Amino acid sequence: MGLIAELTHRCPLQCPYCSNPLALDAPKSELSMEDWMRVLDEAAALGVLQVHFSGGEPMARQDLPMLVAHAAAAGLYTNIITSGVLLTQAAMATLTEAGIDHIQLSFQDVRPADADQLGGYRGGHEKKIEAARRIREAGLPLTANFVIHRRNIERVEEMITLGEALGAERIEIAHAQYYGWALLNRNALLPSRDQLEYANTVVAAARERLKGRIAIDYVVPDYYAARPKACMGGWGNRFINISPSGKALPCHAAETLPGFTFPSVRENGLAAIWSESDAFTRFRGTDWMPEPCRACDRREIDWGGCRCQALAIAGDAGLTDPACHRSPDHHLMAEAITAAANAALDLVPRRLHQN
C-alpha cells in the first residue's frame, strides 16, 4: 500500500499537462507539519509501506526534511516526486540526513529552451541536470521522469539517452495523463497515432538494450488503448492520496467526481477513512460494476479502469472506462483523437488561483 502525500499545490513551474485539479488548494489551507506527522503514523499503522511526497512541488514546503525523517522513523519507504529546481546542495544534504530513500526527478524535455518554455521557468532545465548530479553524488537511486506529448514526443530517444547519461536507475517515459490541466489542454497535447507508434518503437528497442541495467517504465495514453489501465491498482485498493488541504482521495483526480464528500484527515482517522468511508468503498472491488464490466473476465485485472475518465469522457463515473474496447462509449476516445488532430496548439499554463 502507498500513501501519496500532496504536501502543497504551490509549484515554481507551470506545466500545462499537470494532473493537479484546476481548482488548486490555496497555501493557507495546507495541513500543518503536525497533521502530516499524525497522518504518516496512521498510514504506517494501517499497513502503508511507501510514502510518495508529491505536490505541486513538495520541496516548496520548508518542513519536508522533518516529514521525511518522521516517515523513515515510522518504517516507511520514502520517495520524493520533484521538479528538482529547488534541490540545492544544502537541500540535498538535509534530505539525505533525514533518510530519504529515492527521488523521482521530472524533466519537461531534453532541449533546455523548450523545457524552460513549457515549464514557464527560465533556467529550470539546467537546475534539473544539477539536481540529478546531486542525487547521484548523495548515493541515492534516481528515477528520471519524462512526460511526453505532441510537442516533445519526437525526442523520446534523446530523453532515454539523457536518463542514461545522468546515471538513472529507472527512466519513466510517461504519456501525459489527461486529467486536470492536461485534460484542459488535451487538444494541444495528445499525440497522433504515428507519433505514438514511433515512441513505442523507440522504447521497445531501448528496453532491450538497457535490460538488467536501467528499467524503463512506459505509461501509454488511454486514448489509443484497447483496454483500460487498472487506475491506481483499483479504487481504494492500493493507494491513499491526501490533498494539500487534507482531503483523503482514492486517486489524485477524484475531486472532479460529483456527488462525493471526501473525508478530511483533520477530522477522521486514516483507518476509518480507508475501511468505512463512502468515498473509499463506493467503487471498491466489483460489486459496483455495470455491464460490460460485471461479466468481464478481466474485472479483477483492470477493475473497470478509471472512474475520472468515465466521468470526463462518458459523463458518468459509474460507467465502464471508455478506454475499454468493450465499452459502448469507446468511440468517444477516437473522436477526441480526431478533434485534437484538427485543433490549434495553444496551451493554458497551470497557475495557482488563490482564494
Place this chain on the structure above:
Amino acid sequence: MTERGAVPRFRRGVKFRFDGVRNAWVLLAPEKLFMPDEIAVEILKLIDGARSIDEIVDDLASRFDAPRDLIASDVITILEDLSMRAAVEL
C-alpha cells in the same frame, strides 16, 4: 547466463524488511513493492553482498530437504527475475 560465482546484492534504494502489519517480508524498491513468496524470502535473507549464488545454494541445501540442483535452479530463476525488475544486481 548467470554465473554461479556471482555475488547478488540489492540495488541502490532497495530494502528488504519484515512488515509487522502484514506479518510478512516485503521488498521495497523505488516506486515498486514486491511480496516475495516463502522460497524467495529464504533466498533474499541470504543476500548480504558477500555470499555468492553457490554459497546461497549451499546454505539452503544444508537446511532444506530438496535436491541441490532443484534449489540451484530456483535460486537462479528468482534472482534473474528480480534482476530484470531492477531489484537485485548480479
